[in-house]
Amino acid sequence: MNRAELQLAVRPLAYLNAIADSPDGMVELRPGTAPRLLVWHPEVLEEIFRSDRRLAHPGSRSLTPLLGPGSLLWADGERHAAYRRVLGPALRGRALTGHREIIAGHLRAAIDELRPGTVVPLAAWTRKLALRIIGRIVLGAPEPGMLAEFGGWLRRAFGSRTRGLAYRFLGVRLPRSGPDLDRALVRAARAGHDDGQATLAALLLSGDGPIGELGEAELRDQIVSLLFAGHETTATAMTWTLLWLDRDRRLREAVLAELADADADGSDATRTPLLQAVIQEVLRLTPSTAIGENRMLTEETELGGRRFPAGTVCTLSIYLAHRRPEAFAAPRRFDPGRFLGTRPPRHYFPFGGGTRRCLGSGLAQLEIRMLVAELLRRRHWHCVNPGAGRVRIRGNLLTPDPALRMRVTGDRG
Known part of the structure; x- marks a missing residue:
């Protein structure tokens, strides 16, 4: 590892900003x-995305041992295409809107618990x-204890910057999920699947599609990958969105007025263009991952x-691409207006690009919009220590400090 790689590993944000x-x-x-x-x-990013099918996609050095070598995240060629054909239709179009009630139910339950005076660690809550x-x-109806155990494992694996550096430089293994x-x-x-529930796991287990029968190990890798990719980046974007709205009270009131005028729950982005633009700008300036x-x-x-x-490996930087001044005027300024009435440039890629664009990008944005709508319409709240909103590294993610707290100050309406 030479000096540049060392700087990127040890002080990634300082290196990228430099x-x-x-x-x-x-x-x-x-x-x-x-x-x-x-x-x-x-231009180089566009060339890479155009030729993506001819390229190889090596797995993450840190994530592969955790998510598993069979993960769809680094499947390649026809195997990768088969996974997208099986899972993609369930995560877009009408099928995507079918998840609205699931999301709404969980949001209502979570916000019901936020009584006036409640203080929560924002990143952990999301x-x-x-x-x-x-x-x-x-999974359908998994036991809450199992999901809590899954979340605890990820916190042990990614919650410590020291552990991450020890893994990278000393060969200390990150904790595995464990056989149980x-x-x-x-x-x-x-x-x-056996109960006939319409789940992503049921699609993987159908056995008669392009991916065929899955063995136990490969099924485990896909379930872990879907749970990991389907909540870590989404939660990070949720946290950043709430923090940015807390920083700009005038913008927050404008979003609330838009929701009231449209009588919207955030599920339809076309009815809440300002809210959608806020989320796009959050994902530009504070993407869930820098790389x-x-x-x-x-x-x-x-x-x-x-x-x-x-054999040349190209590592694509979302963080830096989103700060190109020729594409984004005053790139370090938070300005949702840059996304109103216009399409983002091709090198805006908070969910990846080319053949690897995240299948769950629509689902993630749906969840964020509905969370903001539900929270703004039902509760008065603010961040009690906004200074903790500085960017830090958690695994491969760009997150606010875990000390960031949100206080609920009252019911709204």
């Missing part, structure tokens, strides 16, 4: 016969809520005017 204004939009993190590039130039929602969508939890997850998946999936060149390729050999 190179953000580089006009090249590309840094060679590791030279040699198999280079590693950090990429955020718009993670618990998002995990319950995706647990219902993936793995078996419980697989049992829950099969129980939901997207890796791509590996399978043949010699020209990128940014230079030729790189097969």
Whole structure:
């Protein structure tokens, strides 16, 4: 590991901010016969996304041991396409709106518990809520204790920056999920399928689709991956959205007025364009993750005017791409207006891009809109220590400090 890779590993935000204004939009993190590039130039990103089907997609060094080698997140080629064909239809269009009642039910229950005077750690609260929602969508009716155990495992694995560095530099293993939890997850998946519940796990277990029969290990990897990807990034975006609205009271009142005028619950983005623009700007300025999936060149390729050999790994930086001034005027300013009445540029990719764009992007935004709508319309609240809203690294995520607290000050209406 050379100096650039070390800086990115040890002080990622400081390193990224230091190179953000580089006009090249590309840094060679590791030279040699198999280079590693950090990429955020718009034209290079577009070329990578256009040629995505010809590229390889190596798994995350830190996540692969946890989510499993069979995870759909790093499946490639036809296997990856098969998973998307099976799961994609359930996460878009009319099927997506079918999840509205599941989301609404969990939101009502969570906000019912927020009585005046309640103070909650905001990031932990949104993670618990998002995990319950995706647990219902993936598994049907899992035992709450099992989901709590799953969440506790992830906190042990990703909650400590020191543990993450020890893993990267000293080879200290991150805690695994364990055979008991793995078996419980697989049992829950099969129980939901056997009961005829319309779940994502049931789609994986149908046996007659393009992915065929799944063995126990591969099924475990998919359930863990869906639960992880379906709540960690969503919860992070929920937390940032609430924090940004707390910082700008005038904007918060404008969103509340929009919801009242449209008599909307946030489920339809076309009825609440300001709320949708707020979420898009949150995902631009504080994306859930600074780095997207890796791509590996399978043949010699020209990128940014230079030729790189097969085996070159391209690490895509969402954080830096979203701060390009030629695409986003005053890129460090929070301005939802930049997303009103216009389409985002192609290198705006908070949910990844190309063939790897997150299948759950629509579901995540639906959950965030409905959470904001429900919370704003039912409770008065504020963040008691907004200074804790500084960005920190949790695993691969960009999150506020876990000390950030929200106080409920009253019922609304």
